[in-house]
Amino acid sequence: MEAAEAAQKIAELEARRRYNAELKARREAKERKKATESVLRSEIHYRKYSIDEIEVATNFFSSALKVGEGGYGPVFRATLDHTQVAIKVLRPDASQGRKQFQQEVEILSCIRHPNMVLLLGACPEYGCLVYEYMDYGSLEDRLLRRGNTTPIPWATRFKIAAEIATALLFLHQTKPEPLVHRDLKPANILLDHNYVSKISDVGLARLVPASVADSVTQYRITSTAGTLCYIDPEYQQTGMLGVKSDIYSLGIMLLQIITAKPPMSLTHHVERSIEKGNFADMLDPAIKDWPAEETLAFAKLALKCAELRRKDRPDLGKVVLPELKRLRSIGQAYKASRSNNSSNLGAAPKTFDSISKGAMLLIHQSPG
Template sequence: MAFFISTTQLPFQKVLPLIIIILLLFVLLPYAHSIHFNFPRFEQSSKIDYKNDSFAANGAIELTRNTLQENITQSTGRAIYSAPVHIWDAKTRILTDFNTQFSFIITGILNGKDYYGDGFTFFLSPNRFTIPPGAGGGNLGIYSDNNSTENQLVAIEFDTFRNTGWDPPSLPRHVGININSRVSLNATALKPTSGNILVYKGDALVSYSASTKDLSVFLSMDVNGTSSGFGENPDLSWNVDLRDVLPEWVDVGFSASTGEGVELHQILSWEFNSTLEIREAGTGEQPNNKDGKKTGLIAGMAVCGAVLSAGIGGLVLFGLKRKRYRRRNEEGVAFDVEMNDVFERGTGPKRFSYRELLLATRNFSEDGKLGEGGFGGVYRGFLGEMNLDVAVKRVSRGSKQGKKEYVSEVKTISRLRHRNLVQLLGWCHERGELLLIYEFMPNGSLDSHLFHKKRLLGWAARYKIATGLASALLYLHEEWEQCVVHRDIKSSNVMLDSNFNAKLGDFGLARLVDHEHGLQTTVVAGTMGYLAPECVTTGKASKESDVYSFGVVALEIACGRRPVERKAEASKVMMVEWVWELYGRGLLLDGCGREAREGI
């Protein structure tokens, strides 16, 4: 909803009716019972209620007993979010959408037997639902032996032991959708299926659509260290109206159990999103809230008073802020138009949806963060449909310079094709996010090997990297249709593929110029230590200043040290000056690092 107000200054007596209308609109707006939480790791004190044998350890939820020093057979446990979730409203019959994503590991323990079990579930149950008697073994910590259909339970089960009588005979280890019963209405194999698999590791995405009533499950399993990624279509789904099977307020969480066969059940991370909009006030009270209506009335009056005060104060400042808002809005629209025009005109990189990248990077998990630049972070991702590892650059929100670099990078690198340049695979401009997708470089950046001892590089590898970088510069400066001045050549922008081939990346500062003209700029851009002296004094970048930066990287490769070492002796702080002095004294090879010198 948006409000547009005339720019004419209005006297207060004319503004007062407008304030009253706004207040009425606030009263009539839907009440939102939304919930969002994200646990990248777990602690015993987090907002999780641990039941029976479950507990938090080493940043994960252990759903059942997990040490061989105690009896881990016949163990049950449950971990539940501490607050109930409102999934539908009895008075209006409005139903919520929700989605949840979690990472898990199941570790089978043979323990003298040739089988293990039994599995875990993600479930929705009535608030304060207790673990019933006989919930161990194949009942997965939530069902009783009588398997009553009055359970009011919706569960996604990850079942590793086939129980005769209710588990699918053709799927001994499976993922299933259960409604009010331990019998799966729809199931798929828990992959991989071949051999005596002892460890299942993966991610699950469970979503529910209030409009279609589809409960869908997407799986991304780790096979031999490689994630399969989420597919475009769900691995299994079932059509169900949750209003028919669950109460208004539910608990959400995980349960697990072991029988005579045992295994460990770990939840590594968990994110949940739900939004319920109620069109009428006074509905959807939380369980056991006797004073809910009274509290709601007091809260409503307080909100109206606060809005009235804020509205009067806001109108005083409105005229001052309106001009600034209009200018920013015009800039934003112009930016969107420019980007769409630039991107859609391109022929190489493709457009990705924000959802694809959210799934690929596991919601931009910090565990998958590859690095942090001046204008945002870079995250590792896996595109299941393309079976491809990627690096996703995420520009920081609100960064004007980051937006400029985003457009500049796509304008430049999307048109370039060379074996020694990082390939841009795609882009995404949605929900205020600016994202660039590159090929993944498994050996990281050059500086990580030179200075962080990620892997020692011999002279042959160093020479190969230097010549690869030189080849990239020759292409940019002379061989492409226009001259590309990179302006930020440094070892951290030189990436290494699986064969240690150098690939130049990060074209955020790059500029296109005609071959016969130089680049004219008065803004110093680049990184100190790599900048040519004339760039610092005049602000002008050129092919020659790029070559100077290349020379600094070449010296880094040969010397094994950074361009500026502030803690070194005074004569050695600046690498270029130090090497120049050695050259003058005929001692040039004294500047070589030990690893490089061995191969010369």
């Protein structure tokens, strides 16, 4: 009798759970539909370009104007409305119908943030997206110093890291559901002439059929080992994508920001260097004044973000961003004291060279 009652209670609980799940799914679908309809009812937030305008601007997609190639298609530099722009041409198999494309572009054009590359317009007939042009190239270009560019100062690197995390949190807090970037890496962080960083390729997975978006991610997994390094290991195992997938990618990228090294086995090398007390040897040698305690704190935060299990990765809003903002403020104070020719050297962070080996070992061994 007791067993029968227990079984009945379990069945009732299960039925209630199913009902609540269905109710939640219906509510979320209704919210999504409402958000889409409200966007479509409002004025158009982006400029529609004709096929002729796109062809003339790109000189019929001349290879001389091609500036990149991503999983979703090639990118061309062009001039439209007397403004330099970047035109991304989505792959032919990525087209999902003009009406749906326009709806998604409308939604994405409303998602704006100072640290996201601005979507200026689109050509629905061609499946083209028109973005603001970022004249300092990608973070990857600058870290690797392609074109013999000057190295990015450490304080600016800390600022860039905080900007990326700020924009990422904004994406993860979009309603009615979080927007997962899927492809966070230095090549997708673009810079302007003031070293303001902006995340590119935001929401591209929304603009293409799910099968294409998944195949692009699968392509990244199976194509090059370098690209594989940014992809959440749990996603590779389960196929389940979440906001913590972006946190993993962020962790790898943060390590690259201070080391300027390839992503392959980077977490392992940085962990070993911290354990052995020779962390300074891992840092980008182009920068001579890395602040010891702050850079080590930065690296330890990055390693936490790049934990193999999602549940072990820190919360972006509660842990990651506050720490990156703290480190950015230290960098800003340092830059301000330098620009004011301040003689207050005591306020400057201590570099690795200025700390004794014994003190350095204590810093390495401190929890964090």
